[in-house]
Amino acid sequence: MNATPILCLALGQHGVLDTAAAALSGWTLCPAKGLAEARRALRMRPAPVGLLLFDDHPHGEDALDAFLREHWYMLWIAVFHPPALLLPVWRRLVQEHCWDFHTWPLDAARLSYALGHAQGMASLRGGPPGGAGAPGSPEGAEGPLSAPDAALTGHSAAIVRLRNQIGKVAGASAPVLIWGESGSGKELVAKAVHLCSPRAAGPFVPVNCGAMPASLIQSELFGYERGAFTGAAREKRGLIESAEGGSLFLDEIGDLPMELQANLLRFLQEKTICRVGATRSMEVDVRVIAASHVQLQQAVQRGAFREDLYYRLNVLALDVPPLRERRDDVAALAEHFFRLYAAERAPRLRGFSARAMQMLREHDWPGNVRELINRVRRAMVMAEGRLISAQDLGLADGVTGPDGAPLGDARSRAERDAIDASLLRAGSNMTVAARALGVSRMTLYRLLAKHGIPPPSRASQP
Template sequence: MANDEVHGGTVQCKDARDLIYVTRGGAGRVLSLGGLQRMGWALRRAPDARQVMKLLQSRPGHPYAALLDLREGFSEHDLAEFGDALSAGNIGWVAGVDAGQLSDEPVRRLIRDYCYDYVTLPCPEGVLNTVIGHAHGMARLGSGRVDRVSSAGSDDMIGDSPAMQALNRTLRKAALTEAPVFIAGETGTGKELAAMAVHRHSHRHAHPFVAINCGAIPHELVQSELFGYERGAFTGAQQRKLGRFEMANGGTLFLDEIGDLPLESQASLLRFLQQGSFERLGGHEQIRVDVRIISATHHDLEHAVDEGRFRADLYHRLCVLRLQQPPLRDRGADIDKLADHALKRYSDEGQHALKGFAPCARQALHSHPWPGNVRELINRVRQAVVMAEGRLITAEDLHIDGPASRPPPTLEDIRDAATRCAIEQALQRNRGRLIDTARELAISRVTLYRLMGRHGLRESESDGNDRSVRIF
């Protein structure tokens, strides 16, 4: 769901997602979908229900999006055979239709009862990407796929380094409250996983967790995606559509890349946070829902506020509780655990069985700076699984140049990392109170404050009061 991001107009793929294109169209009616493949979809074609079931059975529980092209070739009898595939929890269906088919009762029923959404074909691939992306996200929620290789604290979040232990403790505390949570951290550090963990540990866990990537949706569609629309709200709005807020009722709404939210939607979100209600597009009724908001971004939201791109009042409403996702390079042995996990997860994609990582690869994993964090690590290991020719994955298979890419840490680097970690943990234990934290660490408050500035643990050099501390 919140799986794509837009950088400078191009959509970058985080992980390849599986799309099944079900079609029996004649020549000229089959969509090529090459653009979707470039956007990171792994495309599989299936002409009938049997093929779809075969694909589902080959990877039980694995999430798929499926585009069911209903424009030609399927009789009512054929469609009846899709019953099991349409009801599977790990597949999100989108129907593709000719506009005229929407008056056809069996087609309407199929869409209404089984599909996440429908599109009128042909349609721009950007739109298709968004819609099937959402369907895939819903399938992921339904798939119950949890990677429990972890030796760690928080369910499918692998890692038990001090930084991750601190994060796990904090997110469990956050889960017990109803306050909005803001998750900061570099791209690929696992902010969405952290948001899901907060939801899972909250009393809302039996209700939906709905995620949306505000940066991956065209600005003009964000408002209707979030708040839904009434029939006739605009040309093409042939029936009422529920927005993400309504879908998340009782549960949690995760707004990823919140910094990309257009100003109009910022105003609506602020109104929701103040009043607990909103209006659908084209509607006048105030709709009340019970939704907890978790937001995240890998950009500097404070900077966006300073530049007037993000409303300061909304920022303060969203950032009541703040979690900081640590970068991968600060997670020590977690790097090995994550690499082993990725190897296990993708081992069946390789040509031959792999035994593990060669010493040079282990060394490279620890010398690489990981600008793309866990996502980059998973992608590199996945690619190495496919490309490796030997029994062990080498640094070369990972396309990491070896220790030269980052010199080993100096004593000062190690001391700095330990100081930062000690201060972070003490701040958490003391709920951000500087006086108590300084006393525990046996340093003066001035020294503590100086060290926090040096290690990036407070917002600005000039603001010296306790309110600037964002760890609780």
């Protein structure tokens, strides 16, 4: 008995489950009647391979397409009646999502061979990504990590130290000052501080000090009374007030105008604010978390930032490491973003090639985590193969092979040489050559077209 589970999903009449169970008596099948039951089954017992069983023309293809995208990491084998292949929508689903397909009536020996091959390939990948739940599934036990988790993913010394520091400062009520390069994840670290604090149930209000017009910062931060200025038809709560009981995140605090820095200092000292046009102050209970990509101490020396405000903010300091200092985390981050944006990927995409992962680790990442997200999302849409390549990530330029030729040229030449050698050994027999290369006949024909190699004459074909 093969103990590795196979999800056996029946769409349509459920009698096909009994037929499949009788034909596959040596396999461990997890039956599921419909997509909802299949999701529940996969949460309880993840399976690397799935069997799709249809007893009539398939329907509900949009729901099925969404389900298969959610469970992209599984290898699926479809079983249906031959007329279904006449439907273009079904041919597309099979081409995009299925490892193999079979038709009724079942050939038990052939189907068992296909299942064994699929399980062997699945074992090379390891278990399902992201734990027990189906990645990206809205009903999954875990689903994708939250945004704060994304910034803190990894096991490098730098990120472990940052996680420990967040745990220490979160319980305090003093202001926090976060420094980090652009794109390193300062706002996500600020959210992590908020979510780990006693204020987690309160609001988290982000304010980009560098993007807000100087003429509006005063009224936006502190609010205003009705009639305070032309156009103030009614009173308005400021952003500081709206963060009552929670955390106010002042991003790029170094861009705050000097006159506003004085007002912010008064708020930090007295825990009160005064709306524009108001005659009295009001108390507010807000924790301030500030961040900057410039060193504020140097800004103080230049006279661009108030020294007293700097020391008032810099009570608890956190430094977010740039991505180049946590290269050991790059692979985990890339896999995380692949799961997080799974709905955007090309349907046949299954992950990253080994070369792509190597290039990810070797890149200097001047744009930090933001650059990594952009490269991964773009590659997920543009990739044409089953695995994201270094070229898809835009990281292959300038890399050379052992003879000094560009890496892409060296790889293409090696691929062509392997095809030529296999065809020669196989006596121009496409079936034998494809088997030796570990690809299908259709893939071999595509490779021949790609490299401009004329296919063997039909006389040499089986």
